[in-house]
Amino acid sequence: MIRKLLIANRGEIAVRIIRACRELGIETVAVYSTADRDALHTQLASEAICIGDIRSADSYLNMESILSAAIATGADAIHPGFGFLSENSRFAAVCETCGITFVGPNSRVMERLGNKSEARRTMLAAGVPVIPGSEEVILSEERGRQVAAEIGYPVIIKAVLGGGGKGMRTAANEEEFAAAFRTAQKESEMAFGSREMYLEHYVEAPKHIEFQILADRYGHVIHLGERDCSVQRNHQKMIEEAPCEALSATLRAEMGCVAVQAAKAAGYENAGTIEFLLDGNGRFYFMEMNTRIQVEHPITECVTGVDLVKEQIRIAEGKPLSVKQEDVVLRGHAIECRINAEEPEKKFRPSSGTITQLYLPGGNGVRVDTAVYSGYEVTPYYDSMLAKLIVHGRNREEAISKMRSALGEVIIEGIHTNLDYQYEILNDEEFAAGNITVNFLEDFARRRETRNE
């Protein structure tokens, strides 16, 4: 049993975890940087402890400081949330050594899945469809060119320790390969300290479909359906929805089955996400597995009625899953819009300042996950996400109407936000028609420019 849980995070996800703990009767410890003395997570937790300076490296990424806080407060578990240390296998390993329960899979599983090339090999061996690509790690441009020719152009060059777009370049043909490889490898070396790369055939205009899975330590693995996260800009998701209307019941069952198979092959425990690319011909491929709770988890909670954070904590306590696969029924349609402090008209430059006025919507089928309040100061030190606006309707049309209505009610004054931009997307014909691939936002921006000329 977990009596006291430390949340190694900030913002709305820290608040989300604190609320789950309160419902479960678990005491909470918030950790905060000197910039977050007045933050909501600092105020809502049972107790709070300062772990360092404003800069993330000095606080939310400082393992020693966080571990010391856990030991000093007598916390028996740590929930990492997302971002920061959430996918750091060394941090999970140190927690294990200290006898502190890390809410997530064990450190070996995290390390194996964090290595995207090893994850590919694991899935290939388990019969999970992977994108045609290199089975080996590629270190040199010469070897890369050979393998690329075997795979067939266009190819995509990815960092083994990457994920989420960093250290990633495409090459349409052999002429483009050298420059693309060098740039991707340099980026990987800078960001991850690794020259290890792998190659895949480039899938044109796919959908990004991810399956939520839950696994306990008794070998029960279930999936909770999918999320369509294709609406992204520079690998930052902006809108997510569940389920994906492009999936037939048959394809959903097939992909769900493969997702469960993938989690089993990895020896997975806790909540996780299997990312797939779905091409225009209905073929799907494993891309990577995320070992954390994700930003967009609330849309899955809406359509399944399962509290994913409570389930994570139950699993970490060694309890069996509270739901069986046959109990998972997808009901209605949910959409999440990320409300960011940024200026769409200035290339989405982050915006900072004090929120002078704030009004957030509510009502039937509307959920807002946020940690901002009127008078809150948005600093440039952390992620620009201010709030997640989540709606749940009987079908996609109703969800879209609800989201338009909810977006229209929001008032955030004192800083720039992407609210108007989100509203425009929700009124876009292509969005309404569900014509959405990972190229959606780029195409949308072009349509918008043409319209405004």
Ligand code: MV4
């Ligand atoms: C791909 C791809 C096409 N083919 N891999 C982007 C982030 C990282 N998770 C992998 N990504 C992609 N990998 C192959 N073999 C296209 C992308 C991609 C993408 C994927 C999901 C959501 C948005 C995207 C935007 C651009 C490229």
